Amino acid sequence: MPSPEQIRATVHRYLELVAEGTAAEIAALYAEDATVEDPVGSPVHQGRAAIEQFYSALEAVQNKTELFALRIGGENEAAFSFRVVTETGDQTITIDPIDVMTFDENARITSMRAFWSPADIAFA
Amino acid sequence: MPSPEQIRATVHRYLELVAEGTAAEIAALYAEDATVEDPVGSPVHQGRAAIEQFYSALEAVQNKTELFALRIGGENEAAFSFRVVTETGDQTITIDPIDVMTFDENARITSMRAFWSPADIAFA
Numbered sequence: 001m002p003s004p005e006q007i008r009a010t011v012h013r014y015l016e017l018v019a020e021g022t023a024a025e026i027a028a029l030y031a032e033d034a035t036v037e038d039p040v041g042s043p044v045h046q047g048r049a050a051i052e053q054f055y056s057a058l059e060a061v062q063n064k065t066e067l068f069a070l071r072i073g074g075e076n077e078a079a080f081s082f083r084v085v086t087e088t089g090d091q092t093i094t095i096d097p098i099d100v101m102t103f104d105e106n107a108r109i110t111s112m113r114a115f116w117s118p119a120d121i122a123f124a
Numbered sequence: 125m126p127s128p129e130q131i132r133a134t135v136h137r138y139l140e141l142v143a144e145g146t147a148a149e150i151a152a153l154y155a156e157d158a159t160v161e162d163p164v165g166s167p168v169h170q171g172r173a174a175i176e177q178f179y180s181a182l183e184a185v186q187n188k189t190e191l192f193a194l195r196i197g198g199e200n201e202a203a204f205s206f207r208v209v210t211e212t213g214d215q216t217i218t219i220d221p222i223d224v225m226t227f228d229e230n231a232r233i234t235s236m237r238a239f240w241s242p243a244d245i246a247f248a
Contacts, residue, residue, distance in 0.1 A: 004241070041198020069192075069205055071222045071239035074165025079222040079239035081193055081205045098195045098203035100224060100239075115195035115203035115224075117128070 001075040006107035008070060011080055014109070015065040018084065023059055027052035031108040038114035039097075062087040068096070076103045076110075094122040125199040130231035132194060135204055138233070139189040142208065147183055151176035155232040162238035163221075186211040192220070200227045200234075218246040 002010075010029060017026045027048045030036075036045040036054055045054045063086050070080040079100045086093040097116040104110050126134075134153060141150045151172045154160075160169040160178055169178045187210050194204040203224045210217040221240040228234050 004243070039197060040201055069220060069222065071220075071244060072241050073163060073237065073239035077164055077239070079203065079224065081222065096193060096195075098193065098205065098222060100203065113197070115197035115201070117196050119128070120195060 002103050002107035004072045010107045019063045019065045023052045023055035026055045031104050031110045035111045092124045126227050126231035128196045134231045143187045143189045147176045147179035150179045155234045159235045216248045
C-alpha cells in the first residue's frame with residue numbers, strides 16, 4: 001500500500017501539473033487502466049490515453065491551483081478540496097472542486113472523481 | 125432523485141444535529157439500511173440502529189460545526205469539507221474532515237464516508 005506521504009506527494013504533483021504541466025504528464029500520474037469521472041455524474045474516462053485526451057483541454061489555457069485541505073482515508077484513498085483559476089484571455093474562471101482519489105501501491109492514481117457542478121463556477 | 129436543494133438541506137441539517145442534536149435525530153437523517161464509514165478504512169456501521177449507536181458518543185460532549193464547502197456530484201452524491209470543534213471539558217479537539225455522502229430519492233443519507241486520519245486532529 002502507498003504511504004500517506006506518497007499519496008500526499010501525488011496529490012501535490014497533480015495540482016502542480018494541472019497548473020503547469022502537459023496532459024501527458026498528468027496522465028502519467030494515473031495507473032494504466034485508471035478512471036476519471038469529472039464531474040461526478042458525467043461519462044467516465046478509462047485508461048491513460050482517454051485520460052490524456054481529457055486533460056488536453058487544459059493546455060490551451062493558463063491555470064493556477066491551490067490546495068485547501070487534503071485528507072487521507074484508509075490505506076489508499078484521499079479527498080481534497082482545492083481551487084483552479086483559469087485565465088482564458090477573455091475571462092477568469094474560478095472553481096473549487098472536491099476530488100476523491102484512490103491509489104495503487106506506487107501511489108499512482110487508480111480513480112478520480114471530481115465533485116462540482118456548473119453552479120459552483122465563478123466567472124469574472 | 126433528490127434535488128440539489130434537498131441534498132443541501134440534508135447536509136446543513138446533519139451539521140446542525142452533529143452540533144446540537146441527539147444520536148436518534150442524526151440517525152433519522154439516514155435511510156434504514158444506510159452505511160457509515162468514519163473514518164474511511166474503519167469498520168462500516170450498517171443500519172439505523174448501528175448508526176445511532178455510533179453517534180451516541182457525541183451526546184456526552186459539546187460540539188460546534190462549520191461548513192466550509194459543499195459540492196453536489198451527479199444526481200445523488202455530495203462531498204463537503206467542514207470543521208467539528210469538540211469541548212470535552214478538559215480540552216478542545218478540532219478536526220476538519222471531508223465527508224462523501226450518497227442520498228435516496230427523499231434526500232435521506234444512504235452512505236457516508238468520512239475522510240480524516242489521526243494526524244488531522246488538533247488538540248488545544
